Amino acid sequence: MFNIDNILGTMKQVLLAIFSEKKPAVVKAVDGYIADAKIRLGNLAEGALSGELSYKFVTERLKEEPVNIKDQLLSVGEIIAADIEQVVNRAVAVFEGALKDSVSNGS
Amino acid sequence: MKHNFKKAIMKQIKITALIGLLFCLLLSSCRVSLVPAYNPDVVAKVEQASKATDHLYDSIMDSPDKSFYSFSNSYASIHSQIDDILILDSSRESSKIILIIGNDLKKRFVKYEKYHKDAGTLNNSQLRTYKDYMHALWESLFNSEINFKIK
Numbered sequence: 001m002f003n004i005d006n007i008l009g010t011m012k013q014v015l016l017a018i019f020s021e022k023k024p025a026v027v028k029a030v031d032g033y034i035a036d037a038k039i040r041l042g043n044l045a046e047g048a049l050s051g052e053l054s055y056k057f058v059t060e061r062l063k064e065e066p067v068n069i070k071d072q073l074l075s076v077g078e079i080i081a082a083d084i085e086q087v088v089n090r091a092v093a094v095f096e097g098a099l100k101d102s103v104s105n106g107s
Numbered sequence: 108m109k110h111n112f113k114k115a116i117m118k119q120i121k122i123t124a125l126i127g128l129l130f131c132l133l134l135s136s137c138r139v140s141l142v143p144a145y146n147p148d149v150v151a152k153v154e155q156a157s158k159a160t161d162h163l164y165d166s167i168m169d170s171p172d173k174s175f176y177s178f179s180n181s182y183a184s185i186h187s188q189i190d191d192i193l194i195l196d197s198s199r200e201s202s203k204i205i206l207i208i209g210n211d212l213k214k215r216f217v218k219y220e221k222y223h224k225d226a227g228t229l230n231n232s233q234l235r236t237y238k239d240y241m242h243a244l245w246e247s248l249f250n251s252e253i254n255f256k257i258k
Contacts, residue, residue, distance in 0.1 A: 036239075040239040052233070
């Protein structure tokens, strides 16, 4: 029906191309998604092959898989957003510190 | 003349202090809040509701009676747990992403519950699939909550 390893292998390449491999938290999240998706899609394929899951049921779940990808990526995006927040606020704090110094020195 | 000079210097100091203060106020408004603050209570609630969802599907799979009405109370309990989390998250600053995931999760839970209710019963492959697909979104929600601890 579908080759899970091929799909997930390509998916991993796509995800790690977008998010730097140098960021361990992102890589960990991507690896977590791939591992879970492998189990999920494996169980789905097993159910389909055993005849317990109808074609319609399997198709409906496959259509839901993009939501799983989207939400997993959004949670990864939160890691990046948290980093950006920290960097921006640190930069603002540097300017604030410099301004306070210049005001207290009267220069 | 000396008095005027002193007055001019004092005026200059006051203006500098005022400009400095204005700059500080301006920069304070530049501070960004892109993600909500880490909240251990929300994390605990997400963990608890996620386990309850797994437990619901495991219980139905293990039960000889898989009818919807035998588990309607468990469904209702998880509903209220999801609603609690969404209420907590909607009151937090910068929780847009978390709310997207939370609403996807709620929508999916309601959909699967309706399938069970409409069909009356489900087989173990269907239940295992629902458990897996719910788990995926609980995992995303949990990750997005726990990620703030990393920063």
